[in-house]
Amino acid sequence: MADPRPTSEIRPYEASDQSVIRAILTRIGWQERYVAGFERSAADLALRDDAAVYVARREDAIVGLIIVELHTWNGLAQIQWLAVDPSVQRQGVATMLVATAERFAQAHGMRGIYLDTPVDNERGRRFYEAVGFQVGYIMPRYYADAQDGVTYQEFFADQ
Numbered sequence: 001m002a003d004p005r006p007t008s009e010i011r012p013y014e015a016s017d018q019s020v021i022r023a024i025l026t027r028i029g030w031q032e033r034y035v036a037g038f039e040r041s042a043a044d045l046a047l048r049d050d051a052a053v054y055v056a057r058r059e060d061a062i063v064g065l066i067i068v069e070l071h072t073w074n075g076l077a078q079i080q081w082l083a084v085d086p087s088v089q090r091q092g093v094a095t096m097l098v099a100t101a102e103r104f105a106q107a108h109g110m111r112g113i114y115l116d117t118p119v120d121n122e123r124g125r126r127f128y129e130a131v132g133f134q135v136g137y138i139m140p141r142y143y144a145d146a147q148d149g150v151t152y153q154e155f156f157a158d159q
Contacts (some may be wrong), residue, residue, distance in 0.1 A: 002046060003028040003037065007058070008056045008058045008063065008088075008092070008093050008101045009056070009057050010054050010055070010096055010097065010126040011054055011055060011056075011057060011069065012046070012053065012055075013042055013046050013053035013055050013065065015028065015043065015046075015087075017055055017062055017065075018039060018043075018074035019040065019125055020061075020062045020123055021042070021055070021062060021065050021083075022035055022036065022039065024048060024062070024063070024064070024083060024084075024085045025038060025083055026064070027086055028083055028085075028086060028128075028154045030083070033105075034134075036158075037088050038045065038065075038067075038083075038107045039079050040154070041080055041081065042065075042067060042081075045067055045069060045080070046067040049073070050069065050070040050100070050108075050124075051067065051068065051069040051070065051081065052067070052068050052104045053065070053066075053067045053099070054066050054067075054068075054095060054097060056084070056093045056098050058088060058093070062085075063084060063085045063087070063088045063092060063093055064082075064083060064085060064088070064093045064094065064097055064099070065080045065081065065082070065083055066081065066088060066098065066100065066101050067079070067082075068080065068104055068105060068112060068113070069080040070108050075109070075110055075111040075112070075114070076110055076111065076112050076113065076153075077101065077104070077105035077108075077110045077113040077114075078113070078114055078115065079098070079113060079114070079115035080115075081102055082094060082097060082098070082115070084097070095128060095131055098106045098131055100111065104155075105143055105156075106156055107121060110157055111155060111156060112153060112154055112155035113153070113154050114136060114149070114151055114152060114153040114154070115128070115133070115151070115152050116139070116142065116151050116152075117150060117152065118143050118147055118148070118149055118150075119138065119147075119148045119149065120147070125150065125152075127157055128152045129152075133152035133153060134153060134154070135151070135152060136150075136152060137150070137151050137152040138150050138151075138153040139151065146155070
């Protein structure tokens with residue numbers, strides 16, 4: 001049986017995407033400091049050779065984004081930002097975005113990829129574990145005095 005979900009396409013970020021992505025992040029409930037941080041990061045990292053910013057499109061609308069940065073000093077890529085519009089969550093968009101980031105990292109010779117998320121992001125943590133990431137370590141007070149972070153990591157078998 002064919003998958004009834006609409007398909008998404010992944011393409012590089014363009015500066016004109018910024019207002020749509022701001023709206024997605026606001027709908028998700030991100031604090032303004034994180035939305036503004038995304039805007040600064042996307043504008044900077046989209047221009048660099050050691051990073052990539054991608055958006056997911058479905059039916060001519062942007063529905064998600066991911067930013068990945070390469071760290072040659074340790075051979076690891078880092079997912080800096082990942083978000084999917086609430087209206088299409090649990091429909092494979094995040095999985096496609098992560099797979100795109102993994103391919104980018106592998107194409108640049110990275111040995112693995114990692115990301116940080118709040119420890120209380122239970123839904124996100126379940127997703128990362130479902131797509132193959134493992135807990136690396138807990139970071140006390142990483143996001144705020146009362147909010148710890150957790151690092152997830154995945155190492156590529158062929159690197």
